[in-house]
Amino acid sequence: MIRALALILALVLPGLGQAQDLTALARLDVGQSAVRDTRAGPEVDLFLSQPVPWRAFTLTDPARLVLDFREVDWRGATAETLLQGRVGASDLRFGTLRPGWSRLVLDLTGPFAIDTAGMRVSEVDGTAHLTVALHRVTEAEFVAASGAPPEGPEWAALTLADPTLPAPDPAEPGVLTVVVDPGHGGIDPGAERDGLQEADLMLRLGLDLAEAINRSGTMRAILTRTDDSFVPLEARMTVARQVGADVLISLHADALETDAAQGASVYTLTEEALDRASARMAERHDRGDLLAGLDLSGQDDTVATVLMDLARLETAPRTDRLATALVSGLRQSGATLNSRPRREAMLAVLTAADFPSVLIEAGFLSNTDDRAALTLPEGRAKIVSGIVAALQSWAAEEQARAALIRQ
Incomplete structure (x- = not known):
């Protein structure tokens, strides 16, 4: 039996039951x-x-x-x-x-x-x-x-992350800004198996990855969360734009009914989803938070959709090249890869139009070996090493490609 947390205000307030005019989340x-x-x-x-x-x-x-x-x-x-x-x-x-x-x-x-x-x-x-x-x-x-027991720290922790961040220090020229997004958190624990939660394991992996990125000297990492807090999808995008993200990497670990599936895979947005992503974002997001450096507050859905589609003409191929580099980097680092490591899906966290974004399924909680790899520092180290090497390789190739275009 579950005994849920109670609110100290136990009385039924008058007026409940009437639809309110809310600006709701x-x-x-x-x-x-x-x-x-x-x-x-x-x-x-x-x-x-x-x-x-x-x-x-x-x-x-x-x-x-x-x-x-x-x-x-x-x-x-x-x-x-x-x-x-x-x-x-x-x-x-x-x-x-x-x-x-x-x-x-x-x-x-x-x-x-x-x-x-x-x-x-x-x-x-x-x-x-x-x-x-x-x-x-x-x-x-x-x-x-x-x-109705008094409110305790366990409920106080269940608050929406404030997406408003102070302006970050400008990155050094040539430094790649990588937003690391540990999936789930807070009220959303993600997959669970044998007492392990996806949100907790991905936070550990995210912290390890951010530390390695910041040690590289050529990249800086920004985390969408640094503790077991809930961050809405829109807020994760807001964080990325406020810090001037060059790329977003979302970390996840799935769980299936059996333990047959194993290894990491890298997801990008499907072609079908690309066709609809701009329209869906125009409907769901605030106009000022659709494209970095461009305020669309006075524009309708049609104009916003067209501008985002134009941005995707550049970011979509860059994202594909990043995903390919990540698969190669993870393989070379000795991380276990899925039998089909390069995948596509219609995932909301991948819908940004103005910067490449990928989702890495770091393994399966339903698999004994993957659980061990994600739990132990040495197991996470192989994944982190592969991602960092891939980011450095991808960034260098993108810079060389841009230089050729400028000539």
Whole structure:
């Protein structure tokens, strides 16, 4: 049984249940979201435009489930559209709890405790799916599992990373700025196996990689996160543009049902995704954060899309050459490669138009040897060495190519 963190404000505030005019971080997909009855008890399924910090807990007198978010735009939702079956739940309310925070309250018809609660984040489009399932318990068990303890450091840590960074020191001429993006973090642990979490292992790998890049003398590294914090996809792009990224490398480690798959692979955006990436970014991002050095605040989707497509004419081939160099570098360093190390996918973190970006699946948590390699410093060292060598080789070749074009 899961006992989720509770909010100290236990009372149901007046006014909850009315759709608020929010400038929200996450929008509720009303068509997919629902509260359903199952044999065990009520189940809450909420589909959001992007992940946000959240928590779930139960309260007594009357019995209710409380979900807090930072924050959700409820427009278009009603209790009638969300409630599908009333056996375990009699009513629900939602709205603004306080500035920057939203709350959903589900009235329960009996003693139900939280059985499972989790948020899955799509690496394709950055959307999130929150599921909270409850099951019937005795009255005594319900009372024991409910309550609103004081806020502790574990909840205080679940805050959105502030994408606003101080202006970085200008890089030396010829120094390559590499944004290292350890995947997942905070409320999004990523893949999990044998007590290991993808977010934690990728942070370790990211810190090792950043240190090696900064020791190179020809490159500098900027990390999108340096601890177990949640950074939205849009904020990762913002960080990259604010520091003048020459390249972004996102680090991940997948997990499958079996341990057959093994080794690292390098992903770039598919041709199909390239055709749609500019339009999708124009819809999702602030106009001032679409292209480095170019404010598109006064432009419509069509103009923004055209300008990003033009930028991709240069960055797409450079990204392909970077991916090829990374595969070669990892092979030469002795890192274990997947049988098909060069791959393409429609991943949101790869959609930047103005700088090359790749995603490296450093291995599979479902594979015993890969887990060992990612856990041990000597295993990570081979991956780091291969990436650093590839970046240096790629940067030198790109400079030579640019010099030839200028002649």
